[in-house]
Amino acid sequence: MTTSTLSTTDRIEKQPPAWTKMLDLSDRALAVLLLAPAALLLSLIIVYPVLRLGYTSFFSLSLTSGLPAEFVGLDNYRLMIDDPVFWETTWNTVLITLITVPGALVVGMALALLANLPFRVQWPVRLSLLIPWALPLSFAGLIFAWFFHSEYGVVNDVLMRLGLPGVIWFNSPNWAMAAICLTIIWKTSSFMALIILAGLQTIPRSLYEAADVDGAGRVRQFVEITLPLLKPSIVVALIFRTITALQTFDIPYMMTGGGPGTSTSTLAMYIHQNTISFLDLGYGSALAVVMFLLSMCVTVVYLRIIRTKG
Numbered sequence: 001m002t003t004s005t006l007s008t009t010d011r012i013e014k015q016p017p018a019w020t021k022m023l024d025l026s027d028r029a030l031a032v033l034l035l036a037p038a039a040l041l042l043s044l045i046i047v048y049p050v051l052r053l054g055y056t057s058f059f060s061l062s063l064t065s066g067l068p069a070e071f072v073g074l075d076n077y078r079l080m081i082d083d084p085v086f087w088e089t090t091w092n093t094v095l096i097t098l099i100t101v102p103g104a105l106v107v108g109m110a111l112a113l114l115a116n117l118p119f120r121v122q123w124p125v126r127l128s129l130l131i132p133w134a135l136p137l138s139f140a141g142l143i144f145a146w147f148f149h150s151e152y153g154v155v156n157d158v159l160m161r162l163g164l165p166g167v168i169w170f171n172s173p174n175w176a177m178a179a180i181c182l183t184i185i186w187k188t189s190s191f192m193a194l195i196i197l198a199g200l201q202t203i204p205r206s207l208y209e210a211a212d213v214d215g216a217g218r219v220r221q222f223v224e225i226t227l228p229l230l231k232p233s234i235v236v237a238l239i240f241r242t243i244t245a246l247q248t249f250d251i252p253y254m255m256t257g258g259g260p261g262t263s264t265s266t267l268a269m270y271i272h273q274n275t276i277s278f279l280d281l282g283y284g285s286a287l288a289v290v291m292f293l294l295s296m297c298v299t300v301v302y303l304r305i306i307r308t309k310g
Contacts, residue, residue: 053288053289054285061282072282076283085265088262092265093246093248096184096266097245097246103181104189104192105192105237108188108237109193111129112197116201126197132187135187141254142254144179144183144186145255148255150167150168173260176259180251180256184248184251195240196234199232200230203226203230235305235306242302246291275288
């Protein structure tokens with residue numbers, strides 16, 4: 001009797017305390033617990049501002065009028081439909097995206113292939129890719145505004161030395177847009193090149209050696225080996241580049257200020273004009289919501305492409 005009582009008592013004493021059972025979490029519960037701080041931080045710096053932006057877009061809120069905020073529903077979006085400047089700036093943004101994203105991809109691919117060649121000393125070539133990427137956007141806009149200056153710019157000087165007439169770049173909407181697109185391609189192609197170069201580093205050299213044995217030329221190796229294996233890197237680069245292209249602000253703002261007229265203004269510049277210059281927070285928020293939706297639509301399309309190919 002005594003022995004049975006002691007053994008039962010020992011088993012009770014050997015059981016872990018009840019509070020330690022709370023620490024015995026399942027994998028799912030542990031994952032939720034570890035991700036909760038990051039989710040909370042993202043909610044504070046991303047989700048809340050976006051929701052607040054959407055909320056403000058339903059109000060008439062102009063700081064210059066001195067009137068309190070008034071709920072107007074979809075009036076800001078109706079005003080947007082009848083606003084010719086909105087459509088012009090949106091078209092300019094789409095045009096810049098359609099020109100600069102493929103241009104940066106082609107130039108970035110060429111730079112990445114060049115940097116991946118078996119040079120004896122590779123670091124100067126790869127360092128040259130970092131310089132345009134590390135240069136601030138506004139600084140790049142100022143530099144190229146000087147390059148394309150009609151009187152003392154480098155571009156016109158080269159044209160005249162070649163016997164070609166100089167161009168007044170920033171007085172013509174077409175020439176001004178061309179100068180902006182060339183600048184953006186130069187600035188962003190290094191970013192594309194760095195991502196593609198990282199993808200090139202993951203392709204085994206044995207595949208190219210086997211292709212050489214089979215008699216495949218360089219072009220065929222590029223089409224059948226390099227491009228298929230680079231598709232994930234290219235898609236990632238395109239996602240980031242397209243989203244930043246839709247948000248283009250710094251380079252056109254520093255080069256032309258949106259001129260002549262509004263022919264080179266982008267949607268981001270129009271948002272800045274309404275919110276910062278005109279202090280119309282309601283209409284500016286509605287414009288920002290439209291730009292956010294454009295960026296989300298592009299991201300969804302790219303993600304669907306990735307999922308389909310996967």
